[in-house]
Amino acid sequence: MGMTKQRAAILSIVRNFNGHPTVEDIHALAKERFAHIGTGTVYRNLNILSDGGTIRRVQIPNQPVRYDKMLSEHEHIVCVKCGGVADIPSLELDLGKLPADVDVLSHSLFVYCICKDCLKQNRRPD
Amino acid sequence: MGMTKQRAAILSIVRNFNGHPTVEDIHALAKERFAHIGTGTVYRNLNILSDGGTIRRVQIPNQPVRYDKMLSEHEHIVCVKCGGVADIPSLELDLGKLPADVDVLSHSLFVYCICKDCLKQNRRPD
């Protein structure tokens, strides 16, 4: 996996981002360093980095993909009002209820809530 | 919510479908009854029916939306090879680990596996 300047920059953007950046977020920051970097390059590198396990892809239903620098096991909680995403510890899943012969590979779990900020502003879910 | 013939047909297609149809599946079946029904009509009606709680939307990351006639609480298991979807009983979620002041509204859980058919054919995940 050759580390081009662009790839290294994209990785460092994800690692330094406070939260779970979308491709758009990452592209905007990358443009500060490479004025002419295209979306193709950003998408391609994020795919390479996440396929290689260097970063993690976070695919929330109905939202553009986000990326996560945190590789250790955890889940995500999503505000239904503002779309904000936060990390939560991984919740125990009782897989004992599954048919015995099913071989579980992985899972994807999102917990939906209204975050404190949105509660304060008295917003309600759509 | 006025029940047009098209809306009623779409609802009955979802209710009679064995599994979790995509919009494409539903559209194909709807065309048997209304040769000129458009995708717009199908999407619009599925949105209205699921927003109203008559059917359930199943949004698996990286797949087109599916719909589910089953309204009672359950989760879905997805084959990473063939994309097949099956119902599984709702798994206990230990929400005790969440920050105390967070108000959970709902969650979305997908368990990924290789289904029996794909195992038989010795397929492996991508």
Add this chain to the structure above:
DNA sequence: CTATCTGCAAACGTTTTGCAACACG
């Protein structure tokens, strides 16, 4: 020197939307 990568632009698959004509109560 060659394999890989870049920027750009076009294409992709899914879903939504604008609109004039139509159906229903």
Add this chain to the structure above:
DNA sequence: CGTGTTGCAAAACGTTTGCAGATAG
């Protein structure tokens, strides 16, 4: 009659891809 719906076509959205030239090792 008027509100809500249809069919159609075009647009929107996020993402991928083809390509010719550039870069890394």
